[in-house]
Amino acid sequence: MAENARIPITDAGRGRSRSMSPQRWGALIGGGALAIYGITRRSPLGIALAAGGGTVALLATNRKPTPESLASATILINCRPEEVYRFWRDFENLPRFMNHLETVSKLDDRRSRWVALGPGGKPIRWDAEIINERENEHISWHSLPDSDLQVDGRVDFRPAPAGRGTLIDVRIEYSPSLGTGNALANFLNKGANFAMRQDLRRLEAMMEAGEVPTIEGQSHGRRDFITGVMRVADPTRPLSPRSNLIETFAARRRLA
Amino acid sequence: MKAVCYMGVEKMSVETVPDPAILNPRDAIVKISSTCICGSDLHLYDGFIPTMEQGDIVGHEFMGEVVEVGAGLKPDKLKVGDRVVVPFTIACGNCFFCKKQLWSLCNNSNPNYWIAEEMMGFSPSGLFGYTHMMGGYAGGQAQYARVPFADVGPIKVPEGIPDEKAIFLSDIFPTGYFGAVMADIEPGDTVAIWGCGPVAQFSIRSCFMLGAERVIAIDRFDYRLRMAQAGGAETINYEEVDDIVQTLKDMTGNIGPDRCIDAVGMEAHDHGLMYMMDRAKQMARIEMDRPVVLRQAIQACRKGGTVSVPGVYAGFIDKIPMGAFMNKGLTMRAGQTHMMRYMKPLLDKVEKGEFDPSFVISHRVPLDRAPEMYKIFRDKKENCTKVVLDPWADGARAA
Numbered sequence: 001m002a003e004n005a006r007i008p009i010t011d012a013g014r015g016r017s018r019s020m021s022p023q024r025w026g027a028l029i030g031g032g033a034l035a036i037y038g039i040t041r042r043s044p045l046g047i048a049l050a051a052g053g054g055t056v057a058l059l060a061t062n063r064k065p066t067p068e069s070l071a072s073a074t075i076l077i078n079c080r081p082e083e084v085y086r087f088w089r090d091f092e093n094l095p096r097f098m099n100h101l102e103t104v105s106k107l108d109d110r111r112s113r114w115v116a117l118g119p120g121g122k123p124i125r126w127d128a129e130i131i132n133e134r135e136n137e138h139i140s141w142h143s144l145p146d147s148d149l150q151v152d153g154r155v156d157f158r159p160a161p162a163g164r165g166t167l168i169d170v171r172i173e174y175s176p177s178l179g180t181g182n183a184l185a186n187f188l189n190k191g192a193n194f195a196m197r198q199d200l201r202r203l204e205a206m207m208e209a210g211e212v213p214t215i216e217g218q219s220h221g222r223r224d225f226i227t228g229v230m231r232v233a234d235p236t237r238p239l240s241p242r243s244n245l246i247e248t249f250a251a252r253r254r255l256a
Numbered sequence: 257m258k259a260v261c262y263m264g265v266e267k268m269s270v271e272t273v274p275d276p277a278i279l280n281p282r283d284a285i286v287k288i289s290s291t292c293i294c295g296s297d298l299h300l301y302d303g304f305i306p307t308m309e310q311g312d313i314v315g316h317e318f319m320g321e322v323v324e325v326g327a328g329l330k331p332d333k334l335k336v337g338d339r340v341v342v343p344f345t346i347a348c349g350n351c352f353f354c355k356k357q358l359w360s361l362c363n364n365s366n367p368n369y370w371i372a373e374e375m376m377g378f379s380p381s382g383l384f385g386y387t388h389m390m391g392g393y394a395g396g397q398a399q400y401a402r403v404p405f406a407d408v409g410p411i412k413v414p415e416g417i418p419d420e421k422a423i424f425l426s427d428i429f430p431t432g433y434f435g436a437v438m439a440d441i442e443p444g445d446t447v448a449i450w451g452c453g454p455v456a457q458f459s460i461r462s463c464f465m466l467g468a469e470r471v472i473a474i475d476r477f478d479y480r481l482r483m484a485q486a487g488g489a490e491t492i493n494y495e496e497v498d499d500i501v502q503t504l505k506d507m508t509g510n511i512g513p514d515r516c517i518d519a520v521g522m523e524a525h526d527h528g529l530m531y532m533m534d535r536a537k538q539m540a541r542i543e544m545d546r547p548v549v550l551r552q553a554i555q556a557c558r559k560g561g562t563v564s565v566p567g568v569y570a571g572f573i574d575k576i577p578m579g580a581f582m583n584k585g586l587t588m589r590a591g592q593t594h595m596m597r598y599m600k601p602l603l604d605k606v607e608k609g610e611f612d613p614s615f616v617i618s619h620r621v622p623l624d625r626a627p628e629m630y631k632i633f634r635d636k637k638e639n640c641t642k643v644v645l646d647p648w649a650d651g652a653r654a655a
Contacts, residue, residue: 048306078352164352198370205364209348209405210328211280213367213382218279218394218402221261221271221311 049226069174071192075200078165079207081157085136087207088155091128097202097212100195111144114151124148150175168203170196258647259313259398260626265303268627273313276394276402281328284406286342290419291318291396293626293643294344294427295453296568298634299522300386304544305570307371307388315397316344316384317426319419325406333407340410341603342403343595344427346382346393349408353381360592365405366391375571380592396426397626399647411599414607420614421606423644424458429613430598432458432519435566436466437598438589439515446470448504448513448556449489450549452480454616454642455566456519460487461611468515472507474500476525479639483616495527504556512558521567524548530575537574544571554581565590616642622649 034053077084087093091112095101102115102123110130115123126147132140140154153172160167174192205212261271276285294317299305319341322334334340347354347362354362362381366372371389372379382404385395394402403410413422432455439447447463449456452475463471464487473484474492481491490507497503504513522545525531530548537543553563554577563586581588605611618641621629629643 045306045308076352078350078355194370201369204351205348208350209282209364210350211282213346213348213365213391213404214279215367215392215394216279217277219257219259219273219276219398220313220394221259221263221269221273223309223311227309227311 045226069192070171071174071196072169072171073193073196073200074167074169075197075204076160076165076167077204077207081136081159081166084166084168084203084207085139085157087203088157089133089139097206098199099202126151128153168200170200172196257399258623259394260315260623260645261310262300262308262312262314263310266301266631268301268314268630270624270626271311273398276400278324278326279402280404281326282405282407283326284322284329284334284403284410285324286318286320286340286401286403286410287323288318288320288396288399288401288647289339290320290423291315291398291623291645291647292423292426292428293317293397293629293633293645295455295633296521297385298630299568299570301630301634302523304522304538305387305389307368307390307392309388309392312385312388312392313394313398314385315395316386317423317428318342318384318396318401319413319423319426320401322406322410323400329407334410338410339413339415341413341422341425341599342384342396342401343409343411343425343430343599344384345380345409345592345595346384346391346404347408347596348405354408357594357597359594359596361594368392383592397623397645397647399623409596411603413603417603417606420617420620420644421612422603424454424613424616425599425603425606427593427595428454428616428642429458429602430595431455431566431593432460433462433465433598433602434591434593435459435517435519435564436462436468438562438564438566438591439463439517440562440564440587440589441466441468441515443467444469445514446472446508447515447517448472448474448553449484449517449519450474450524450553451518451520451567452477452484452491453519456517457483457487457616457641458613459517459519459566460484460489463515463517464488472504472513477636480636480641483641486615500552501556508558512556512561514558514561516553516557516561516563518549518553518563518565518567520549521565522546522569526552534574543574545569545573547573547576551575551577554584554586557584557586559584559586561586563588566593617644619643621645623647 034049091104092106094104100116102117105113107113111127113127115125117123126143126149128141128143128151130139130141136157138156143151151172151174156169158167202212257273257275258270259273261269263269278285297314300308300314322336322338322340325334325336345360346365347359348364351363360381365382366379368388368391369379375389382391382393384393436459441447441463445468447468449459449471452473456473460471460473471489472492473489474494475481476493476495481493484491492503494500524546526548534543534546534548538546557563565588606613618639619629621643623645626645632638633640633643
């Protein structure tokens, strides 16, 4: 279910305030409604919805503030370390598999400008600098002063045994500065490791298969309302201001 | 184009939907000449497999002509005009699993990997026309389909072979064969096969190909048992015996069948209290599958024997006799078929005239009649064994 909506929703309430934020109220009411709808729908999907909705509602009422966020994940990719190292070292490639990144542009060989998408598609920017690298083995970087948030990242590449490819370990730590960083921290904290795993799965597909599998844009028959909601709630989908819900209903209108 | 869409439990509907488009470089679009309803589609129809969505195009057994190819496909692999059978599993060809010929476990073909990961720890490959957990790819009960990684799966079919002899290479012939392969048959073995549906029919014949001495097929429909007998099997109508395990012992000199194949899966039928409980639990969604056959197979199997499970299971099952399984030293093997291993050799058999898979067909109808055929197939009416749909035939009622 999806990055767009679900992550902000389930992460609602992770901010510093202890009072109920609008997001939290939204999650409570939305989750509750979903649960009730699910119960009335006598199907496995209904049960899943009820459980999911109930969980969302519960979480909304019970979250502790967590100001920092560490995302870490590991993956085995069937390619040589130098191939994936070369791909990663060109940071402009990262948005091709890291869904929360909008763009990365090179400023010079070691410095780059990053734009990420926060909840609601709000852009969050920072400049980063490579602080250490060993060819085909390691890259680490951190954000420069005057960024929207503080970032420390590192990635390690190791050959896997018996020619199984390359083991990749990634750790990225985000410390939100005041203001814009908070919303992103909400997103990153909940889904951080999960989102990173999905990113690395996309990287694996790109390195091994040359493309990322997708069903985005394929044909289908009439969707119902709840399916539209489910589509938006897909946490593996990129955070984007273009809501998939709108897309779903546009398609529905075309077919109707 | 016309496509059969899942619109809710027991609701399949032929809808007019947009034609598919190339979405990735290694995609191809196939104009479908023949497509079938599979027994595993009935699990979707009955609503027992989670993550279906209204509007999903179903169907995973199809063949046809390539009408468009993506920029990433080399002409020596696949080009416009090729006549192909498309396997129901989707594989990238380059991951750890594909390289090990474990095609149905491809790591890169399920865009919804994470859903399956939550339920099963890891995701198998994407499938056509199945649940969103299995990728949510639009299926082949339609006039056209988009085929991802089209340089890996589809196999070219020579012009001389008619659709009805080639179509089952898309799933049930290799799947039946895989069921027999997984049973690790040794010369002289007796194999018991639960179910006499289309996959089982191919399993029966494959067991003999692989050296089995006897095959005992179990079902409750006479017309299916007769088809099994035609393939050389001895048969048991389980509704006519009190104790299937004892019957199998009696038929094998009290040693039990060496190999047992569950070609039924999650919606098995039986009589007795245990079955009623499974049925009730499945209706209430407390238990996702009815593992009647698995229990019987584990009990009946010869000590040290093999239980092969080509039948589809979706989730969690209750009261599996693990004590029997462990203490009898059994082996269990299961899986979606590693299609690309078997399609070519089985096509060769068809091409040489050694085997004609078309014997399972009971119905040939236009695609428009798919919704009613789901019900007929599910309820085993009209001696239904296998329905082949023509996506381009006139929708008017035809025999």
